Amino acid sequence: MRIDxxxxxxxxxxxxxxxxxxxDAGKVAVNGRSVKPSYVVKIGDxxxxxxxxxxxxxxRSLNEKASKEESQTLYEIVKD
Numbered sequence: 001m002r003i004d005x006x007x008x009x010x011x012x013x014x015x016x017x018x019x020x021x022x023x024d025a026g027k028v029a030v031n032g033r034s035v036k037p038s039y040v041v042k043i044g045d046x047x048x049x050x051x052x053x054x055x056x057x058x059x060r061s062l063n064e065k066a067s068k069e070e071s072q073t074l075y076e077i078v079k080d
Contacts, residue, residue: 001062003028003047004037009066010074012049012057027051046078 007019020037029048057075
């Protein structure tokens with residue numbers, strides 16, 4: 001699944017276009033590297049979003065049609 005779509009489906013970013021713009025601006029990193037919106041995210045990837053206060057999480061599962069309740073099971077927040 002593309003990173004911009006994952007961020008939208010997981011409800012970490014409200015709109016896919018905003019997620020794509022954040023990737024283009026270098027505000028999204030996967031495993032320590034900035035990525036483009038087309039980056040294919042995999043289970044186990046560590047993603048960092050630097051919009052406002054930074055958020056780091058690990059991808060737990062991929063589901064393109066996750067409901068609101070299921071969206072929180074797609075990732076796990078990493079405590080520093």
